Amino acid sequence: xxxxxxxxxxxxxxxxxxxxxxxxxxxxxxxxxxxxxxxxxxxxxxxxxxxxxxxxxxxxxxxxxxxxxxxxxxxxxxxxxxxxxxxxxxxxxxxxxxxxxxxxxxxxxxxxxxxxxxxxxxxxxxxxxxxxxxxxxxxxxxxxxxxxxxxxxxxxxxxxxxxxxxxxxxxxxxxxxxxxxxxxxxxxxxxxxxxxxxxxxxxxxxxxxxxxxxxxxxxxxxxxxxxxxxxxxxxxxxxxxxxxxxxxxxxxxxxxxxxxxxxxxxxxxxxxxxxxxxxxxxxxxxxxxxxxxxxxxxxxxxxxxxxxxxxxxxxxxxxxxxxxxxxxxxxxxxxxxxxxxxxxxxxxxxx
Amino acid sequence: xxxxxxxxxxxxxxxxxxxxxxxxxxxxxxxxxxxxxxxxxxxxxxxxxxxxxxxxxxxxxxxxxxxxxxxxxxxxxxxxxxxxxxxxxxxxxxxxxxxxxxxxxxxxxxxxxxxxxxxxxxxxxxxxxxxxxxxxxxxxxxxxxxxxxxxxxxxxxxxxxxxxxxxxxxxxxxxxxxxxxxxxxxxxxxxxxxxxxxxxxxxxxxxxxxxxxxxxxxxxxxxxxxxxxxxxxxxxxxxxxxxxxxxxxxxxxxxxxxxxxxxxxxxxxxxxxxxxxxxxxxxxxxxxxxxxxxxxxxxxxxxxxxxxxxxxxxxxxxxxxxxxxxxxxxxxxxxxx
Numbered sequence: 001x002x003x004x005x006x007x008x009x010x011x012x013x014x015x016x017x018x019x020x021x022x023x024x025x026x027x028x029x030x031x032x033x034x035x036x037x038x039x040x041x042x043x044x045x046x047x048x049x050x051x052x053x054x055x056x057x058x059x060x061x062x063x064x065x066x067x068x069x070x071x072x073x074x075x076x077x078x079x080x081x082x083x084x085x086x087x088x089x090x091x092x093x094x095x096x097x098x099x100x101x102x103x104x105x106x107x108x109x110x111x112x113x114x115x116x117x118x119x120x121x122x123x124x125x126x127x128x129x130x131x132x133x134x135x136x137x138x139x140x141x142x143x144x145x146x147x148x149x150x151x152x153x154x155x156x157x158x159x160x161x162x163x164x165x166x167x168x169x170x171x172x173x174x175x176x177x178x179x180x181x182x183x184x185x186x187x188x189x190x191x192x193x194x195x196x197x198x199x200x201x202x203x204x205x206x207x208x209x210x211x212x213x214x215x216x217x218x219x220x221x222x223x224x225x226x227x228x229x230x231x232x233x234x235x236x237x238x239x240x241x242x243x244x245x246x247x248x249x250x251x252x253x254x255x256x257x258x259x260x261x262x263x264x265x266x267x268x269x270x271x272x273x274x275x276x277x278x279x280x281x282x283x284x285x286x287x288x289x290x291x292x293x294x295x296x297x298x299x300x301x302x303x304x305x306x307x308x309x310x311x312x313x314x315x316x317x318x319x320x321x322x323x324x325x326x327x328x329x330x331x332x333x334x335x336x337x338x339x340x341x342x343x344x345x346x347x348x349x350x351x
Numbered sequence: 352x353x354x355x356x357x358x359x360x361x362x363x364x365x366x367x368x369x370x371x372x373x374x375x376x377x378x379x380x381x382x383x384x385x386x387x388x389x390x391x392x393x394x395x396x397x398x399x400x401x402x403x404x405x406x407x408x409x410x411x412x413x414x415x416x417x418x419x420x421x422x423x424x425x426x427x428x429x430x431x432x433x434x435x436x437x438x439x440x441x442x443x444x445x446x447x448x449x450x451x452x453x454x455x456x457x458x459x460x461x462x463x464x465x466x467x468x469x470x471x472x473x474x475x476x477x478x479x480x481x482x483x484x485x486x487x488x489x490x491x492x493x494x495x496x497x498x499x500x501x502x503x504x505x506x507x508x509x510x511x512x513x514x515x516x517x518x519x520x521x522x523x524x525x526x527x528x529x530x531x532x533x534x535x536x537x538x539x540x541x542x543x544x545x546x547x548x549x550x551x552x553x554x555x556x557x558x559x560x561x562x563x564x565x566x567x568x569x570x571x572x573x574x575x576x577x578x579x580x581x582x583x584x585x586x587x588x589x590x591x592x593x594x595x596x597x598x599x600x601x602x603x604x605x606x607x608x609x610x611x612x613x614x615x616x617x618x619x620x621x622x623x624x625x626x627x628x629x630x631x632x633x634x635x636x637x638x639x640x641x642x643x644x645x646x647x648x649x650x651x652x653x654x655x656x657x658x659x660x661x662x663x664x665x666x667x668x669x670x671x672x673x674x675x676x677x678x679x680x681x682x683x684x685x686x687x688x
Contacts, residue, residue, distance in 0.1 A: 079486075081615075130675045133628050135430075139615060140674070143667030150660040262490060272484045304501030304605075311494025318483050318491075 024269035024321065028284035035288060039295035046298050051175045058170060060290030061179045062087075062238045062245065064283070066261035067268075068183075068190050069234025071282050072227040074265055075194065077207040077274025078134035080231045082123060083261065085145035087239030087254030090116045092153045094240060095249040099158035105165045113236045119145060120232020124225035134228075150251040159248035169245030179241060186234075191279040203227060207274020263314050264289055269321070289313070376625030380640040384647050391651035398654045405531065409521070409599065411646035412533040413438075415639050416592035417613055418620035419544050420585030422638045425621050426548070426561045427581050428630030429478060429485035432614045434589040436496035437470050439608030441593030443500055446509030446603040449516055456515045463594045464587055470496060471586020475579030493614070500605050509603040520598025533595050537639070540588065545635040557581060561630030589613075619666055620645060623673045645669075 040047035047053065066083050073080045094112035097103045103111070119141070126137045171178050194200035202223045205213040214220050238257060243249045268285035270277025289310055296306045392399040417434050424431045441463045448454040454462070470492070477488040512520075523529045548554035556577040559567035568574050597603045604610075622628060623644065624637030648669075649662055 126671070126675075132674050136622055136628055136670060136674050139618060140667040140670035143615075143619070143663040143670070147661050147664030147667075151658070259490060259493065263494070266487050266490070272487055302501065304498045307494045308498025308502075311491045311498065314494070315477065315483075315488065315491040318487055319477070319481050322481050322483060 022278075025278060025281045025284060028268070028281060028288060032284055032288050032291070035291060035295070039291065039299075043295055043299045046295055054175070054180055055172070055177055056294050057183070057287075057290060058177045058179045058245065059294060060286070061183045062242045063257060063260045063264065064183055064286035064290065065186065065234050065238040065241065066257045067264040067282055067286050068186055068279070069231040069238075070261055070265045071190060071268075071270060071277070071279055072194065072200075072203050073134075073231045074270050074272060075203050075207045075274055075277055076224055076227050077210070078127070078224065078227065079138065079262075079272075080120075080123065080228060080235075081135065081138040081258060082119070082142035082145060083231060083235040083238075084254035084256070084258040085142040085149065086116050086119050086232050086235040087242065087257055088249075088251055089119065089145050089149045089152075089239070089254075090236035091239035091243040091249045091253060092149050092157060092251060095158040095161075095243060096152060098161070105161065109165075109240055112240055113233055116236020116239070117229050117233040120229040120235070121225060123232065124228035127228065128221040128224050146251070153249065153251035157249050157251065159246075161244065161247050166244050166247045169241055169243070169247070179245075182241070187279060187283045194279050199223065199226060204275055207271075207276075209275070260289070260310070263310060267314055267317055377634060377637050377640055380624070380637065380644050384640070384644045387644075387647050387651055391654055395654045398651065403650070407646045407650045408534055408643065409531055410650070411642040412537045413592045413596045413599065414613070414616055414620055414645070415537055415642035416540060416588050416595065417617040418624070418638045418642055419540060419635065420588035421617040421621050422624070422626050422633050422635060423544070423548070423557060423581045424485065424585050425618070425626055425628060426630055426633040427557045427578060428561045428564065429578070429581065430489065430618070431474065431582065431585050431589075432486065432489040433470070433474060433492040433496055434585065434617055435608040435611075435613040436493055436500060437467055437586050437589040437608070438593040438596065438613055439603070439606070440470070440496055440500050440503070441466055441590035442597040442603035442607045443504045443509060443605065445594050446512060446597040447504065447507060449513055450509060450511070453513070456513075456519055459516070459594060460591075463590045467587040467590025467593075468583050469586075470590070471583040472579065474586065475582030478582060479575040479578040493609075497609055500609075504605050506605065508605065509597060510601070512598060512601050516598045517601060520595060520601070533599060536591075536595065540591075541635060541639050544584075548633075548635055553577065553580065558631060561632070563631075616666075619670050622670050625673070 036053070066087065070080060070083065090112040093115050094105070094108045097108040097111060098105055123134070123138055123141055126132070126141070127134050130137070168178050168182075173181065192200075194203065202213065202218045202220075203226075205216075205218065206220055206223050210220060213223075235254070235257070239254055242253055246253070264285045265277075265282050266272060266285075267289065268277065268282035270282060292309060292313065293306050296309060297303070301309075388399070388404075397403065417438060421431055421434060444466065445454070445459045445463050448462070449456075449459060474485075474488055474492055477483050477492075478485050519532055522532055524532055524535060548557065556567065556572045556574075559570065559572050560574055560577060564574060593603075593608065596607065618628075620641045621633070621638055624634055624639070624641030626633030626637065645666065648665060652662060652665065653659075
């Protein structure tokens with residue numbers, strides 16, 4: 001599960017030092033436009049004005065929220081398999097606080113988000129203290145969280161939230177859904193966080209070269225802890241939005257989130273081994289996969305054909321990326337690793 | 352996935368050292384299994400009945416087969432998430448063909464093995480030839496294969512299987528020799544994988560790739576072919592597990608495999624069995640013992656009237672325990688060195 005180095009080449013291709021900046025994002029944007037055009041022309045009922053298009057996003061933006069939260073984690077070279085269980089936990093926790101403890105949702109929602117952040121920090125602490133692969137730790141904690149959630153939810157989990165809360169999932173402000181506003185704001189925040197802040201730079205450096213990051217005086221453990229807190233927080237937010245969307249909660253409601261969100265991040269061009277990728281790519285991938293699903297569903301395909309299409313798109317896109325974009329032969333990879341200039345200008349990081 | 356910060360990777364310890372480490376994990380698992388059986392037996396005497404012991408063994412076979420394949424790819428620094436839909440596809444295809452067309456058992460076995468091999472080959476080719484990280488490849492094929500299940504079954508499900516199938520899933524080998532057939536299958540496969548991994552060049556190549564792919568490549572290991580074969584074997588074993596699943600339970604639905612999260616379960620089993628997720632070392636017997644241990648623990652929880660919702664928490668805690676204990680041990684040895 002470390003860096004891939006499994007090709008045995010016979011020909012050494014010329015090494016391209018650095019993939020052209022933003023080329024993947026441009027390709028994704030073109031794909032998104034082509035897809036929207038195609039569905040609008042071919043599938044009757046898909047294009048129902050711009051506002052219809054925007055409203056459609058409420059069906060998949062909870063996935064996008066989880067994907068945004070996964071971006072920093074994967075940029076550090078980690079992974080968080082517990083996002084689905086954290087989403088379910090927070091949603092059920094919020095509903096229980098509201099129903100059985102008489103808290104207003106205005107108080108229960110922040111507490112649920114806090115709970116998500118705490119579960120995320122538990123992941124981060126376990127990963128940094130035991131120096132164990134995130135894959136294992138988050139797999140294990142997801143099992144534990146799932147049990148606790150199921151126990152909390154009981155046989156008859158609360159439902160029927162007040163309309164003002166449900167608006168978060170289905171309502172709109174001047175024709176733009178609250179979900180979309182939330183997603184856009186958070187996408188901008190994440191974009192700035194990754195590209196413009198000291199923390200974001202540390203995140204990318206940790207994923208790019210952990211040892212060098214440590215030697216340059218950055219607190220690697222704090223950075224790693226931070227990304228899991230963020231991912232837990234975003235998973236919890238997604239759970240809350242899902243609760244508002246369905247106006248109900250279930251212990252297993254987060255289960256569907258993980259694989260799709262992970263697919264979105266990977267399709268967004270974020271290197272699963274860390275150190276490379278942009279929030280913009282992830283956002284475009286969220287829209288591509290989301291509209292693809294909606295388009296196929298409206299065209300009358302079953303949910304499962306849609307799932308297949310998403311899997312196929314992921315494989316085709318990554319294959320194309322590997323074959324066309326980056327050096328893919330083994331020796332070329334090695335050379336690229338040694339000849340790559342270190343990406344962040346040191347004076348900015350060291351301050 | 353996380354290189355240990357601050358220190359270069361410890362080179363693969365000499366064969367002797369890690370062999371003793373593995374043996375200790377296997378001994379711990381055996382001891383833990385015996386302790387759990389005795390404790391549960393003290394509290395509830397029915398637990399020690401022959402039929403319950405047989406049930407616990409049988410119940411672990413499906414997971415053990417999937418986990419054996421998973422062991423191979425994890426040792427080679429890979430991972431296979433698509434085992435769950437492969438298992439489900441094999442179960443529903445063989446089950447539906449058996450009930451609708453009366454497919455004889457032997458051809459079902461061949462069909463299922465071929466199906467698993469082809470699905471595994473797709474994984475392996477994508478991983479080794481196009482150099483896509485295994486977790487992404489199998490994430491994609493997970494969706495693809497799950498879709499195939501629905502396309503093929505069209506929502507139908509298997510509710511019962513012909514007698515020959517049920518015998519294959521539950522029956523004894525012969526009336527005078529009451530060994531259930533699935534356990535025999537598991538024993539044969541376990542020995543085969545053990546031979547493959549520990550005593551044949553293929554196994555050495557897998558271990559070499561898991562320890563250091565670059566070094567393995569330069570030492571002349573056929574990295575692509577070895578990796579591809581590992582995924583083919585994993586797919587084949589997952590498909591065989593699917594056939595045994597449908598024979599044993601007599602039912603299969605479109606969410607068989609994926610609904611039970613066999614991909615995560617098998618990874619958990621491999622980790623509990625003492626295989627390192629960073630690759631390079633692993634234990635075939637540990638994996639099988641791990642799945643037996645899990646089955647014993649789950650069954651004892653049933654006997655002790657612990658609600659089923661806590662099983663997965665127990666499993667998660669066991670993974671944490673298994674992994675952190677070995678990681679602490681690793682830190683100790685480093686400090687001593």
